[in-house]
Amino acid sequence: MSDIDLIIERLELRGHRITSSRRRVLDAVLAQQAHFTVDDLLHTTRKVGRATVFRTMKILLDLNIVCRVMMDDGALHYRLSTGRHHHHLVCTNCGRVEDFSNCDVNSLVRDLQSATQYEIEAHWLEVYGRCQSCQLLASVPESKSAATSKRATSARGGRRGNN
Ligand SMILES: [Zn+2]
Numbered sequence: 816m817s818d819i820d821l822i823i824e825r826l827e828l829r830g831h832r833i834t835s836s837r838r839r840v841l842d843a844v845l846a847q848q849a850h851f852t853v854d855d856l857l858h859t860t861r862k863v864g865r866a867t868v869f870r871t872m873k874i875l876l877d878l879n880i881v882c883r884v885m886m887d888d889g890a891l892h893y894r895l896s897t898g899r900h901h902h903h904l905v906c907t908n909c910g911r912v913e914d915f916s917n918c919d920v921n922s923l924v925r926d927l928q929s930a931t932q933y934e935i936e937a938h939w940l941e942v943y944g945r946c947q948s949c950q951l952l953a954s955v956p957e958s959k960s961a962a963t964s965k966r967a968t969s970a971r972g973g974r975r976g977n978n
């Protein structure tokens with residue numbers, strides 16, 4: 816059974832009807848690379864209204880079929896989810912996203928709960944940094960890029976100081 820059939824089955828089990836528009840949104844979701852925005856979906860789901868795309872994404876979110884990633888520029892992206900509780904490690908340079916699931920915030924949540932009397936329901940944590948390949952790229956001697964982008968290079972060097 817393909818991914819799309821499994822997802823449709825899960826939706827139908829929850830009582831969601833699979834209209835042709837929803838089916839097109841599902842196809843578009845599965846065709847995306849890594850992570851994507853609603854606008855990315857709208858480019859490939861011609862004739863499907865924005866509201867339908869948003870509603871379908873809400874259903875997929877509620878069923879943990881997709882999750883949201885907050886990129887470091889504040890843009891919300893979607894990504895196929897593992898379904899289990901996890902967080903994201905986001906590279907601020909190339910935008911690559913990886914999951915991590917060893918989140919150890921139970922004691923923090925307990926302390927918060929007793930200090931504030933809140934009934935804590937959820938938490939959301941994204942971690943930002945530079946992935947290994949971006950670090951490697953940054954450490955390559957600037958011979959090639961120096962000629963073509965002198966200004967960009969010096970601006971970058973200036974911002975990062977003498978690393
Ligand atoms: Zn995720």
Ligand SMILES: [Zn+2]
Pocket residue numbers: 906907908909910911945946947948949
């Ligand atoms: Zn990177």
Ligand SMILES: [Zn+2]
Pocket residue numbers: 900901902918919920938940
């Ligand atoms: Zn967590």
